Every structure is written in C-alpha cells, then in structure tokens.
Amino acid sequence: MKTKFNTSKFLAIVFIAGAITLSSCSNDDEDNNVVPELEVKTVEDLDGSQGPVFFSLSTGTAVQESATTWDIKFNSSNFSFGNGAEGQVIEGIFENYVVAPASGYSADDLAGIGSLYTYTGQAASGAQHAVLPTPGRILVVKTHDNKYAKIELISYYVGNPDTNSEAFINLETRPQSRVYTFNYVVQPDGSTNLK
Template structure:
C-alpha cells in the first residue's frame, strides 16, 4: 500500500511535536521544583507558664505548713521538648530546656550557646561552642533593669539568639521575646508599675528546629 504524505499530515505532525516538547518542559520544571528545599517553619510559643506553684507534701502525702499554719508552696518549673514542639513535665526524658525564673537549664543531653544576630537572618548553627551549663544572670539572654525604668524588669536582649542542640541531636534557634504573661508592651506607662505588672516567669518565644539533623536553620 502506498502512503502519501500530505500537507494535513505535516500539520498534524507539527502539533504532536509541539505538544511533546511542552510536556517535556513541564516535567523538567516539576522535577526542578521537587528539588527545592522548603524553608523551615517558624513556630511561636505564647505564655509558657513557669509561674505556677504546688503545695509541698511530706512523706505521708500531707501538706507541709509554716510557722503561721500556711501551706508551703513550691514552684512548678516549665519544661519544653523542642523536637516535639510541646511542653512536657519534669519526669520526661525528652525535655531540652527547663525555664526556672531567669535561669535556663538544659537536660537529657541537650546543649546550647548564645550568639548575636538577627533571628530571621541566622541560617547556620555552629558546630562547636555548645555547653550544658545553666544560663543565668543579667547580660546573658536578658537584662535586669534594677532602678532604671521600667524598674525591676526582666527584658530579653534584642539580637541574642539561643542556639540549641536538642536531646536527640537536632539543631534549633530560639528567640526569647517576653518574660511576662501576655507579652506586654514594656515601654508603656502601665508596665512601669512593677507591683501591678503581668505575671512574670511566663515565657513567649519563637523557634525553628531542623529535623534532619543538619546545621541548616533557614
């Protein structure tokens, strides 16, 4: 059988070739998009409460009282597991940081260090310099204002980033934002009244965790 290649055949072939080329281009673009590493999510924790207390009990489970007959209260610290992204209790074997007033403690193998920088622009965790030592004292992650307005306040230091190596060897960056319930405006007149300012030991912070174990924090 003789086949005749007509103009109609040529037009049809041209359309097929154009469609095939566009399909290849689309697949190539999709493959390229799949290779793009998504940015890590910035998470914010509001009002992690380390201000709570409980009644101190004796060995028999009875409340202990002071000389005035009042029940003795002891603080309940706040513990946070950054890999899980949640508060845990003191018996947990996965907490990374204990928030104890102005003291930050690290547990279960977690280590940390303070660095200077802008949170959003800090994209790579250091490979050395980590420590299990507590962070405490004015000038570490916070300043204590003493008699400077607002008096007797705990204010996180802008530009200080806490870099954490978690209990399960993941890297994280943390920016402590507030030491007071509700993250109040510390420049407001109302905040100057330290007898009536919001509860302290209630933490607001934001953080990023790299789940793959690399030092990339972008």
C-alpha cells in the same frame, strides 16, 4: 495511492515532543528539590512562675522533669539543658539567622541575665527592676534527638505586656514574671538549616 513520507516534518514533530517531555521532567525535578521554609512556632505564656518548667522543642510542649524528651529548662531567668541537649547564645536576628553552628554548644547551665536577658536595675527612666530580652541575641539549641533549633525570647511576663506602658513601669501593677513567650524553629531533618 502512495503518500510520500516527509522526513523533515517527522523530525520536527519528534523534536517538539521531546522538548515538551524534557521540560515537564525538568519542572518536576525542580518541584521535588524545593526545600519548604520551616514553620516558626510561638509559645505564649509558658508558666514558670511556680518553679522551673521543662520544655520539649520536638513536641512543642511542657513536660515533666522525668520525661526523656525535654531539651530546655526555664528557671527564673536561667536556662538548663537536659537529655543530651546543648545550647549556645548567638548574636543575630532570629529571622535572618539561617545556619546553626556545627560546634560551640554546651550542656552547662546558662545565666540569662547578661546574655539573653537584660536586668534594668534602678534605671533612670522606664521600668526599674525589669527583666527584658536582649535585642540581637538568640539561643541556638542542639536538641536531645540531635535536631537544631533557634529560640527568640519575646517576653518574661504574662501576656507579653508593653514594657513602656505605665502599668508595666509601676511595680505594683506589673504583670506576673517568669511567664515566657518565645518564638522557635526546629529543623526536623537534622541539618543545620534554620530557614
């Protein structure tokens, strides 16, 4: 017995199979094009109380001055750059700052007071003679290995203390200074994307 070939049913099946295949390929392409968000790393209590401390943004560790991987030197409230790294202060909020500038970097030493830090001096209220991160300012760095990074200073004192507390306001009970807490992000692919 001969069966009659139904062209319209055959074409419908081929069309549906093709649509499913294209749909799954399209989803695979979308998954491959997703750019993962960069990881925000936090460094707590990087101790510079005994002298300058050299930090590699690539490895996320303090290193010896002789190392070829350090990018930034924390020295009191000042910053220096090494091994070809350069930096600049940017007005912006760390979380919202998404693209590093292509130019404007400098290898010159950077005075933190007046740029990234505020010195309270003999403030009429609150803590006197304190060094506090300046809100709305971040440091953008082009690292020694040509990656872009952003840094948000959190604290200049051990333990990231509450700067409005009585213990902090009182100079005799204030925690040790020159002990840095900060957030940072490094873009590993060399692009200026910092999100």
